[in-house]
Amino acid sequence: MAYVAPVRDYQFLFENVFKTDQYSNLKGFADADAGTVAAILEEAAKFAEEVVHPINITGDKEGCTLDPITHEVTAPKGYKEAYKALTEAGWTALSGDPQYGGQGLPHFVNTAFSEMLSGASSAFGMYPGLTEGAISALTAGGTQAQKDLYLPKLISGEWSGTMNLTEPHCGTDLGLLRTKAVPNGDGSYKITGQKIWISAGEHDFTSNICHLVLARLEGAPAGVKGISLFLVPKFIPDADGNPGERNSLQCAGLEHKMGIHGNSTCVMMYDEAKGFLLGAENEGLKIMFYMMNNARFGVGLQGLAIGHAALVAANQFAKDRLQGRALTGPKSPELPADSILVHPDVRRMLLESRALIEGGRAFLAWVSLQADLAHVSEDEKEREKASDYMGLLTPVIKAYLTDKGLKVTQDAMQVHGGSGFTEHFPASQYMRDVRITLIYEGTNGVQALDLVGRKLPSKGGRALQTFLGEIDSYIAAEEADTKVPAYIKALKDTKAKLFDGTMWLMQNGMGNPDAAAAGSLDYLHLFGLTCTAYMWARMAKEAQAQIDAGATDPFFDTKLKIGRVFLERILPDAEAHLIKMKAGSDGLMALTDDQF
């Protein structure tokens, strides 16, 4: 039931599919040639499997503890030591800016590491994950002095970070927030209010915790135009930049949750706590969105990572569990029964899951490569395109990958049969852990609204046009002499449905925003299927090329067999999504409130 990191899969993606060596002239990429990346991935896998995974189940059972007197939080046994090992090995600094002590490797390497960390223990992985969000906000909106003070300690992992958005009466609708900020006159502010569901809000393994807090200045405009972002450290840095005076903030309670028990989900109370403005007054949301987009990508990754971990456990269980006989006659007549791997429906669950995970992983890796290109490409057009893709695809990454992650954990439990429902096997924890990913950082419904209402129309639809154009060009280039025609045909069909759905949105959603919203999640799924069909076409091409070139590694043959399952059993959902979205909103809006 051990965790096995997807090393080989990432090697294939970077080396064969995305050929990242082609970018060796770009900043950061020079140190990330195929050989180096392969070595890093091996080390990352070892760390995830041997250091982090052992504390996953115990952390779930033990949970976090709040001391009611001191308001300090203790994470489960072993977390502190694992975090120490994480920072000492330099994993938190992998893609950090070298100017602040980071290793400056491309994001796609960090994505691979993060999937392994999160798959080995999602609750543990969230601690450094939240810090990454804080780093992105500081990078986007901090002054040089703030960067100099905070970034090195956040990148090294000596300090950690959090995001404080939600209040009891508002989550999605941030315009309603009430936390107050009052200027102290010295450039700092007094922050007062209550924030809830603050992941990693308080714990015992860093010497400081930097809370990024949304608050409202007195007299600020109503709604989202009056929100500012503050950095509120647990210990106020002294003149030397070391943790000084204890700030007047504390964890007032821990949330009782269905899963991710190892992560401390805190109610945070700020009582005239000292905070420092990030960016301009009333423009907090702009910076928060850098952090949020980073977090959304991270949540999509988490959904995929937990799905992968659950699938590993299910594969293992299916091989070990002897029950019944193959319908075509005993496969292991020397044993009392065959393994349940002989049953087509068990294989269906395992292989559909794998098709989703491997397609999703390629999608994730491809988008993280865009994050690199958006920053370091020397071609302005390529930077613009990569940046457009990041914006367009982040909600798809978040919602599509977490929805499929949940499906995979459900099937992993189903493969386990009755054992899956008990807490003696890991299936239940994976399912309980993954469930939050469909909710936090904006529910999947909110992601769909972001895609349809904001990302599609942005800049006259430029991002979408570029994306569809890329797929059309790929099909045109491959169609004539492809060695994997089924994949090209499937991509063409799915992309045509996405185009059809987009046209429907343009014709119906403009005049009636409810119509666009009613179909938005189905549209997002159609989008996710198109992205992963594109990834499968590219993976199949390279796997086939390796086989044709005489490669004997069974990895390539397996890849094509998994791809076939994707074409046969995942893509048929595209048509249903298209039909459902075209049903529009009239049926949904027809009921009065009383009829619910």
Add this chain to the structure above:
Amino acid sequence: MAYVAPVRDYQFLFENVFKTDQYSNLKGFADADAGTVAAILEEAAKFAEEVVHPINITGDKEGCTLDPITHEVTAPKGYKEAYKALTEAGWTALSGDPQYGGQGLPHFVNTAFSEMLSGASSAFGMYPGLTEGAISALTAGGTQAQKDLYLPKLISGEWSGTMNLTEPHCGTDLGLLRTKAVPNGDGSYKITGQKIWISAGEHDFTSNICHLVLARLEGAPAGVKGISLFLVPKFIPDADGNPGERNSLQCAGLEHKMGIHGNSTCVMMYDEAKGFLLGAENEGLKIMFYMMNNARFGVGLQGLAIGHAALVAANQFAKDRLQGRALTGPKSPELPADSILVHPDVRRMLLESRALIEGGRAFLAWVSLQADLAHVSEDEKEREKASDYMGLLTPVIKAYLTDKGLKVTQDAMQVHGGSGFTEHFPASQYMRDVRITLIYEGTNGVQALDLVGRKLPSKGGRALQTFLGEIDSYIAAEEADTKVPAYIKALKDTKAKLFDGTMWLMQNGMGNPDAAAAGSLDYLHLFGLTCTAYMWARMAKEAQAQIDAGATDPFFDTKLKIGRVFLERILPDAEAHLIKMKAGSDGLMALTDDQF
């Protein structure tokens, strides 16, 4: 967040849709006229809402306790009192045979009550639920003396029952079981072995517990042909039929489970315990199947019941939660925000859920009516048909309703947003509780195999032909002058897909059982969609008829609006299921064990 029982819906089904008054000449039905049933349903709802539901959340948090010395199990606080109230009010005897103290009401009345009980607290509802299974086994296979001794006490609820099938190394594959039975020479047997996952296996609210245990006699044929069924009471009844000597069996441990914490899931140890044969030696499975079919129907009901309860909570939450504004402009400008009910995607989740639940409920009620007709109809053809339907549709009820029950609880959690993931709201418990229904009494994959491999070919396909014939006749009778043409058309289309899938199975599954198995779950879903499309056509017809006749109850208008959502947003899945099943098994079987 309170539970609200679906009284009105059942009244509509019995009175308007199935017109159960037409059977008033049949045994049991005379006492179940529309007025009486309506009154019973009102009382049942009151009992479920006021007596049972209050212990649901506390039972989840507290769970059951095993005394390590006495091996007695204590159920959560309030369970014992609620059980006492249940039996005193006579609810366990509702459809019991009057010969043994039952009230003799039709099963469909008991189905409505059971849904309410299970929806109010599924963990609690399992205690009397398991007893119902024991009653059906005794009724099918007990001697007259056994019936006289046990049935009155089981029907009154004074004693309870359990099912003991699973052992650590075997669940689905009962042929592997090892529990031994040795004749004592006096007609009784010594039972020795370990059984796991025994729901309601030990508790503190009945004076005796009757365990029905599968075991193997020495020298019995290998596999399923050598299994016998024994009744092994916790206390051996004395000459007067009262609980006498304590039998040598005990609960050796409680299972740690993801959900249904209020039900004691026991490891049972039998150490030369005294048992009494039910039916003939080596023919235990035959009787066990009566019990099992009863249990499978009960599990389908449970999936639906929990789904309904979760939907009630989600509806309530959506009305109360103020967040954001309607896309078409504020609906409640006097409030800081609109309720989330204004958002099309929230409505989509609530209404899809409701379309699934109300269609599923009709399906459940209709099949339970078949259980009555199979027993008491005076027309031999009708008895045969009803019995055929019970066999054919039980796996569909079990797997389709539980799968949809899970979908509904998932969406109920999603509607709750972050609150849903915390244990302060009921969404998490509903999701954790419902999850077992896809697994126990045969996983949903096993149900699909039962449908395709056993139920379809049974008696030359008679049951299926009759069922498809009924739908064809219904369409033919309605088509010309229906007032709800969209439903007739949808039924016709969906049934055509089911027919298509059936033909495919006949052509491909005969020669290759793997092909049939690979598509079996998709086929089962296609079947479930056809059944519920049939139910929606019948419900829509009656709702429309009421409106046309001038009824002003908004219930009928609401019903048609929900039905529209079923047509627009649930039925499009049928085509995807058909395409997936036709993919066959080649892709799934192509991988070697090493490739997993």
